[in-house]
Amino acid sequence: MDQTVKKTIDRDGLQDRFAGFVATLGRGPGRSRALTREEAREAFGMALRGDADPAQVGAFLMLLRYRGEDLAEITGLIEAARDEAGLGRAGVAAGFPVVDLDWPSYGAGRTRGAPWFLLSALALAQSGMRVLMHGSNEFSGGLSVDSVLPSLGLAACRDAGCVAGCLQRDRFAYWPVAAMAPRVGDFLAMRRLFGLRSPVNTVARLLDPADAAASVDGVFHPPYIALHLGVAALLERPALLVLKGGGGEAERSPGKDIAVHLQFAGAPPRELLLPALQPTGPRGDPSADSAATMLRVWHDRDEADPLLSTARNTVVGTIAMALLATAQPDRAPDPEHADQTARAIWHRRATQPASSAG
Template sequence: MRRDHGGADPDEAGPEHPFAPFVRTLGRGPGRSRALTREEAREALGMILSGAAEPVQVGAFLMLLRYRGEDPEELTGLVEAARAAVGAGPVPGGVALDWPSYGSGRTRGEPWFLLAALALARAGHRVLMHGSNAFTSGTPVPQALPLLGLRAAGSRAEALAQVEAGNFAYLPLRAMSPGLDGLLQLRAQLGLRSPVNTVARLINPADAPAGVDGVFHPPYITAHLAVAERMARPRLLVVKGGGGEAERGPAKPVAAHLMTPAGVEVLTLPALSDTRAPTAGLVEVWTGRARDGHAEATVRGTIALGLLAMGAAGPAEADERAAAIWRGRLG
C-alpha cells in the first residue's frame, strides 16, 4: 500500500533535468565516470551562466570537477563558454598583454605586480588586467588602484577606453560577468576553490597576443599551457608566483614556462636580490619617495616577465630592459 507523504509521490519521478547528465557523467563512480568533452563542458557552463541549472547542481558540478582534476579538453570547453559570456574577442587598437589577477594567497602583501603592469604601460605597452582578489589576505588590486590615482573599470567598454587613453585598465570579473564572479565567490560556501579560478585566468577578454599568468601550485602550469595551445593563443608565460599572482620573487631563481608557436620553453630566471621582505608601501615605492630593495627587485623582475611574454626582450636582456623601464616610469 502506498503511503501518503503529503507531497509528490516518490514513485512518480518527473522528467530528468537537462543538466543532470553532466553531473552524472562526472560522478557516476570509479571506472564509469569521465571528464567532459570540450563540447560538453562548453554546453554545461553555458547552461549554468544562463541560469538553466539548479543551485544544487552547480555546487555538485564544481566540486566534481575539482575532485576529478583539471582536464585540458574539459577546461578548454569551460574557457570557451566563459569567453562567450564576457563577449571576448579582438578590440580596436588591440591589447598587447593580457594580465589575469586572481590570487588569493594567505601570505600576500602589496600587489607589486600592479606596479610592474603600470610601468609597462608607461613604456608604451597596452596592458589589460582583469581579476578578482576577494579571498586574498593582502591588498586587493581594486583597493590599491585609488592610491595610485586610478580606478577599476565598470565595464569591458570602459576598460578598453582606459587602455586607449593610458595603456592600462583593470577590469573586475564582476564587471565582465556577474555570473562567473558568482561562481568564483562560491568558494566561501564550498570551502574550496573550483576550476572556475583557472577558467577566469584564461579568458583573455581582448584577445591579446600575449599573456602573463601566475599559479599557486606548479601542477596547474601544464593545464594552463595546454588550454592556451588548444585555443591557438600565440604566447603565454606562466610562473608559480606569490599568492598565485604573476609576480617574480627576487630572492631565488624562477622557472618561467613560455609558450610560443615554436613550443614550450622553460626559462630559468636568476635571483635578483638577497634582501628581506619589503617594508615600504606601494605608493612610496611607485613615486620614488621610498627606496626598498626587495620591493623594487620584485617589480623589476615582474616587468621582465611581461617583456618575455610579449617577446619584447629575450632572457639575456629582459632584466636590464626591465630596470630601464622601471627607472623611466616617472618620465
C-alpha cells in the same frame, strides 16, 4: 498551453539535460569520465545562463575539482564563459584597441601582501605597451588591486566602454571579473560555500577577454603550469608565460632563481631560469605592504633606501618577466637583456598619477 506550465516543462527539461552531465562525471569508478570539450562548453553555458538548479551547479563544480582539472573540460568551460560574457574580438572587445598584454590577477594566498606587479604593469603601459588586467582578489590575505588603484590616480572599469577608453588614453585598464563576467564572479564567490576553490578559478585566469597578443599568468601550485599551457595551446593563444608566483600571482620573487614557462602558438613550451636579482634574505618590514608604500615606491628615486629595495626589485623583475612574454617568437628569449630593459623602463617612468578612470 499556459505559459507558466510551458516554462516549468522547459526548465525541467533543461535540468534533466544538465543532470546527465553531472551523472557522467560522478557515476563512480570505471563508469565516470571527463566531459568532452563540447560537453563542457554546453554544460557550463547552461550553468551560466541559470538553466541548471543551484544544487546541480555545486555538484558539477565539485565533481570537476574532485576528478582533477582536464584539458578539454577546462577549454570548454572557458569557451562557454567567453560566449556568455561576450568576450574576445568577436564580442565586447571588438571595439578595444589592440591589447599587447593580458594580465589576470586572481591570487588568493593568505600570505600575499601588496600587488607590486601592478606597478610593473603601469610602467610597461607608460613604455608604450597596452595592458589589460582583470581579476578578483576577494579571497586574498593582502591588498586587492582594486583598493590600490585610487592611490595611483586610477579606478577600476565597470563596463567595456570604460576599458576601451582607458586602454586608448592610459594604455592600462583594470576590469574586475564581477563587471567583466558577472556570473563567473558569482561562481568564484561560491568558494565560501565549498571551502575550496573550483575549476572556475582556472577559467577566470585564462579568459583573455581582449584576445591579447601575449599573457602572463601566475599559479599557486606547480602542477597547474602544464594545465594552463595545455589549455592555451588548445585555444591557440599567441603567447603565454606561466610561473609559480607568490599567492598565485604573476609576480617574480627577486631573492631567488625562478623558473618560468614560455609558450608560443604552434611551438612547445620552453623553461627559462630567471636569476635572482638580490641576495636571499629576510623579506623586510611587513608594514611596507601598504598602498602608501606602493605610492612611495612609484614616486621614489632614492635607489639606496633599503626598506624599498626588495619592492623595487620585485617590480623590475616582474617587468622583465612580462617582456619575455611579449618577445618575438622567432627570437631566443634572453633573460639578461630583459632585466636590463626592465630597469630602463622603470627608470624612465613618469611618476605623476595617471588620469582617473570610471
